Amino acid sequence: MLRVAVVLASAIFLAFIVVPLGSLYAHLSPDRFVALVTSPPALAALRLSFLTTLASLALTLLLGTPLAYVLARGRFPGRTLADAAVDLPIVVPPAVAGLALLFVFGTHGWAAPALDALHVRLAFTTAAVVLAQLFVGAPFYIRAARTGFGSVERVYEDAAATLGSGPLRTFALVTVPLALPALAGGAVLAWARALGEFGATIMFAGNLPGVTQTMPIAVYLGLSSGDLDLSGALAVVLVTVALIIVVAARVFEKRAV
Amino acid sequence: MIELAIRKRLRSFELQATVAFDRGVTVLTGPSGVGKTTLLRTIAGLVRPDAGRVTLDGRVLDDGRAHVPAHRRDVAYVFQEYALFPHLTVLDNVAFGLAARGVGGGQRYAIARTWLERLGIAALAAARPRALSGGERQRVALARALAWTPRALLLDEPFAALDPTTRARVRGEVRETLSTLDVPVVLVTHDAHDTAAFAGAPTVHIDRGRVSS
Numbered sequence: 001m002l003r004v005a006v007v008l009a010s011a012i013f014l015a016f017i018v019v020p021l022g023s024l025y026a027h028l029s030p031d032r033f034v035a036l037v038t039s040p041p042a043l044a045a046l047r048l049s050f051l052t053t054l055a056s057l058a059l060t061l062l063l064g065t066p067l068a069y070v071l072a073r074g075r076f077p078g079r080t081l082a083d084a085a086v087d088l089p090i091v092v093p094p095a096v097a098g099l100a101l102l103f104v105f106g107t108h109g110w111a112a113p114a115l116d117a118l119h120v121r122l123a124f125t126t127a128a129v130v131l132a133q134l135f136v137g138a139p140f141y142i143r144a145a146r147t148g149f150g151s152v153e154r155v156y157e158d159a160a161a162t163l164g165s166g167p168l169r170t171f172a173l174v175t176v177p178l179a180l181p182a183l184a185g186g187a188v189l190a191w192a193r194a195l196g197e198f199g200a201t202i203m204f205a206g207n208l209p210g211v212t213q214t215m216p217i218a219v220y221l222g223l224s225s226g227d228l229d230l231s232g233a234l235a236v237v238l239v240t241v242a243l244i245i246v247v248a249a250r251v252f253e254k255r256a257v
Numbered sequence: 258m259i260e261l262a263i264r265k266r267l268r269s270f271e272l273q274a275t276v277a278f279d280r281g282v283t284v285l286t287g288p289s290g291v292g293k294t295t296l297l298r299t300i301a302g303l304v305r306p307d308a309g310r311v312t313l314d315g316r317v318l319d320d321g322r323a324h325v326p327a328h329r330r331d332v333a334y335v336f337q338e339y340a341l342f343p344h345l346t347v348l349d350n351v352a353f354g355l356a357a358r359g360v361g362g363g364q365r366y367a368i369a370r371t372w373l374e375r376l377g378i379a380a381l382a383a384a385r386p387r388a389l390s391g392g393e394r395q396r397v398a399l400a401r402a403l404a405w406t407p408r409a410l411l412l413d414e415p416f417a418a419l420d421p422t423t424r425a426r427v428r429g430e431v432r433e434t435l436s437t438l439d440v441p442v443v444l445v446t447h448d449a450h451d452t453a454a455f456a457g458a459p460t461v462h463i464d465r466g467r468v469s470s
Contacts, residue, residue, distance in 0.1 A: 159334070165328055
């Protein structure tokens with residue numbers, strides 16, 4: 001009896017996830033999907049999403065890797081606080097994150113005098129899209145990288161040092177390769193979060209076609225303008241990417257063990 | 258010659274050591290947890306003494322202010338569990354120290370292969386450490402430590418990770434290899450069989466942080 005209840009509850013919940021996502025694929029005929037996905041507005045959104053997530057991933061790796069290493073290995077006052085701060089963007093509502101970015105980088109934000117002096121405008125530009133993605137996505141990478149670096153036994157770094165390898169060389173040739181499965185898994189998750197970014201982007205970057213209108217924003221605008229087919233086509237692309245990522249993450253997880 | 262006169266606060270006692278290790282093998286003995294490994298790590302530069310002086314052939318490595326980092330000391334270290342890089346082949350493990358010193362690919366691998374042959378493990382060049390037996394790992398660790406001609410060699414319980422039957426054989430091999438070296442070699446052990454195997458070598462005893470020759 002209990003067994004039946006458990007199986008039933010599991011089946012219901014799985015269906016709750018799979019059926020709606022599957023319905024996206026059923027919404028459009030293959031011909032119609034191809035026509036929509038290759039239409040100029042869809043292509044503009046695809047291109048923008050691809051380029052901005054590539055840029056935010058590069059920044060995530062560049063800025064997140066040293067921080068993750070310091071959090072894993074460093075002993076300094078406030079380490080626990082820094083650790084918690086990194087996790088905040090995962091929990092903070094994305095719209096709030098967008099508002100916070102506006103308060104600092106917006107036209108009248110704290111950084112406005114400095115940005116004006118450099119003749120740089122960030123809010124409602126493609127750069128703002130990248131910053132919003134970095135803000136919400138990077139913590140996923142940093143968390144994974146922190147765990148990955150933490151699991152590299154120090155004796156390998158010590159061994160490299162006694163063999164004459166300086167800290168940077170040891171990091172590149174020993175620490176990073178040994179933590180690679182975790183780093184790659186974290187990078188994939190961060191990129192996926194950036195690709196799906198909506199709330200912070202629309203607050204901080206807006207929805208200018210070709211400039212700040214990424215795929216998730218185009219999906220939303222399709223709904224409000226009544227063009228559900230374009231939304232559906234882009235949604236299929238996003239869900240397919242998500243599927244690939246979930247499978248890839250499993251593969252990395254297996255290799256990390 | 259390695260000369261030490263150092264103090265280092267450990268968890269439950271203070272390690273105080275004034276000791277010199279001449280060329281050739283010196284056996285450093287004492288029960289577990291008395292500071293043997295800390296002494297080795299201090300010579301290697303992996304641990305910084307609280308006070309005192311460490312020199313190698315007259316070169317100051319530590320003197321309270323100056324601290325030469327491990328990677329600039331040219332002091333080789335064979336770790337207890339060997340610490341072979343699991344993501345590199347045996348050949349790349351052995352060539353690692355040469356690569357760190359900027360020795361080019363061709364020459365680097367030629368030297369590394371010579372060492373593999375010398376220790377009878379040339380057939381393992383392409384293998385990963387995971388696939389090796391304990392005795393084979395030991396030899397790779399030794400080849401990796403010696404391939405770049407260090408100025409001193411430190412071995413921390415080099416036979417402890419081996420099963421008893423391999424241990425006796427490997428002891429003989431290692432003793433033979435070490436006898437060819439013209440640099441200070443410090444071998445740490447708490448095993449009486451190891452001490453017996455190196456019976457001709459000078460012995461330094463250490464207990465609760467105190468050193469005696």
